[in-house]
Amino acid sequence: MGHGGGGALSAELVEHLFAPAFHNPALAEMGDSAQVTLGAARLAFSTDSFVVRPLFFPGGSIGDLAVNGTVNDLAMSGAEPAFLSCGFILEEGVQVDEVGRIAQAAGAAARHAGVQIVTGDTKVVESGHGDGVYLNTAGVGLVPEGVDIRPRRAVPGDVVIVSGPVGVHGIAVMSVREGLEFGVEIQSDCAALNGLVAAMLKVTPDVHVLRDPTRGGLATAVCEIAAAAGVGVTLQERAVPVPPEVANACAILGLDPWYVANEGKLVAFVPRAEADAVLAAMRAHPLGAGAAVIGECVPDHPGMVVARTGLGGSRVVDLPLGEQLPRIC
Structure with missing residues (x-):
């Protein structure tokens, strides 16, 4: 299970097994989506599989x-998402009306994001060999001229911005899965971020890196960017927005909110000269109203992320071995 968690074990699996088998320049960038050319067009192409349990949770479902998730992977390349595929893997015995609810949710999410689901597939496995419904989606989008967003573009001096409070999705799923009550319902932040990214790029096309911190959360996303670009990153612990209900739930469960998955947030690395304008554009968008500057890229400790604590000390932020909360996306 740890190899599917987005942490160090996942990274090792990709680095030592899949990357050598599929080696090519587009894959080597290791972004949320691959950037490829087809004729004169520059495209972003991404695929993802979803095994969340339960299928419905506060604020969304596996369909949404x-x-x-796939729209956001495309948007993290600065692309304008256009077309998606959707494959359903159904377990024998799942109720048809439940599958229908999931399909309706996926269709509504696609319309809201401005994309079309244009092809798909259905497979059924024997009872006991699945968990109701698994989904696989792939998507393509057009990368605008002059936009070059990828992990290796982070450089010292870049400002690190997060689009809002972190840790919400993972705790929302865990609360309903385990029947936990925290005094207030925590709803997933599941949302399509292509509109927010478009607002940022309207201010400046020179955004260096975007990443949606899903599996492994904020900390894992920033660690992966630091390693890919070979830069040091310093985060300000108190600047990272964590909702009180998420902090309280994590304290009860023994979790670190920095490593809890998000499904409607992004992390941006932008040049310092553009940071104020990008932050203002983010805060003017509904999905970026809680945006905050949380750190910067530095020439020191290349490839490493360090957090400055509220007490004036520092600590190393590292990749988790596996995953705190499995099956949350």
């Missing part, structure tokens, strides 16, 4: 999650 699948569409928004």
